[in-house]
Amino acid sequence: xxxxxxxxxxxxxxxxxxxxxxxxxxxxxxxxxxxxxxxxxxxxxxxxxxxxxxxxxxxxxxxxxxxxxxxxxxxxxxxxxxxxxxxxxxxxxxxxxxxxxxxxxxxxxxxxxxxxxxxxxxxxxxxxxxxxxxxxxxxxxxxxxxxxxxxxxxxxxxxxxxxxxxxxxxxxxxxxxxxxxxxxxxxxxxxxxxxxxxxxxxxxxxxxxxxxxxxxxxxxxxxxxxxxxxxxxxxxxxxxxxx
Numbered sequence: 001x002x003x004x005x006x007x008x009x010x011x012x013x014x015x016x017x018x019x020x021x022x023x024x025x026x027x028x029x030x031x032x033x034x035x036x037x038x039x040x041x042x043x044x045x046x047x048x049x050x051x052x053x054x055x056x057x058x059x060x061x062x063x064x065x066x067x068x069x070x071x072x073x074x075x076x077x078x079x080x081x082x083x084x085x086x087x088x089x090x091x092x093x094x095x096x097x098x099x100x101x102x103x104x105x106x107x108x109x110x111x112x113x114x115x116x117x118x119x120x121x122x123x124x125x126x127x128x129x130x131x132x133x134x135x136x137x138x139x140x141x142x143x144x145x146x147x148x149x150x151x152x153x154x155x156x157x158x159x160x161x162x163x164x165x166x167x168x169x170x171x172x173x174x175x176x177x178x179x180x181x182x183x184x185x186x187x188x189x190x191x192x193x194x195x196x197x198x199x200x201x202x203x204x205x206x207x208x209x210x211x212x213x214x215x216x217x218x219x220x221x222x223x224x225x226x227x228x229x230x231x232x233x234x235x236x237x238x239x240x241x242x243x
Contacts, residue, residue: 002158003032008039008145024214028224036158039150046145049153049183050138053108054100058182061098062105062137068092086171089134102143107135108179115174120192122167127174136175148172152179155189167193 003025007013025032053059064072073087089107100106110130118124129136138149155163155176170193177188217227 001030001032002034002036002160004036004154004158005038006147006150008147008150010040010144011142013040020215024218027218028214028227036154039145039154042150042154043145045157046139046150046153049157050106050108050149052184053182058109059100059138060094060096060107060109060135061100062093062107062135063096063098064089064092064105065141086133088132089137091135094135103141105137105141106139107137108149108182109135110175110178115177117173117177117188117191119170119173120190122170122193125170125173127171129175129178132171133175136179138179148175149179152176152185153183156180156183156185160189162190162192164192164194166196168196169193 005018005021007018050059069089070087072090072092093107094109098104110133112128112130114126114128116124116126136148137146139145154160173191173193180188214227222230
């Protein structure tokens with residue numbers, strides 16, 4: 001197991017958050033075999049991975065804000081619960097020739113076409129990234145590399161073979177397979193998207209809502225095995241778990 005600190009979003013990451021992650025993992029009994037370089041220190045790697053795409057005319061600068069994209073989108077993507085989770089970028093800046101300026105977002109062009117994969121938990125899926133989300137933002141206007149790009153590049157360069165994550169990220173899989181291939185990956189990773197621990201049939205647990213986390217359960221006297229059993233039990237589709 002490789003421990004990767006995904007601190008690519010400089011505005012949201014804090015040392016205390018990382019310390020909490022490490023402490024929770026240690027308490028739960030996870031012992032990583034190695035530690036990957038921090039994403040906040042890999043800007044040159046992500047820029048180099050983009051150079052070939054830039055030379056092929058597949059990257060462009062985008063001046064659109066999130067509000068602009070949401071206002072222009074007529075086809076939001078929905079999660080498995082039917083909740084809207086992202087708008088589709090309509091390509092507003094694709095032909096404006098703005099260049100890759102530091103005050104702009106940077107997007108990778110998505111050609112039409114399907115990405116098909118078999119998720120080991122959710123079964124076969126076919127996704128067209130252009131229709132789902134439009135051209136993918138890989139660096140934002142605050143100079144942060146985005147999750148979609150850093151995950152695709154790091155999984156490729158660090159030889160990650162299996163990706164296990166929540167079903168709320170299932171919609172990202174096709175575009176990450178596409179981005180990884182553009183970055184040079186020949187064979188995609190194997191994906192397993194597991195159900196989430198839900199506090200209601202349509203609402204997942206969230207720190208922003210002050211929902212209970214591992215540390216709170218630990219303080220309440222739960223053992224690591226208690227947490228693991230609860231996670232397994234509550235990840236059964238249609239089951240919610242209250243603390």
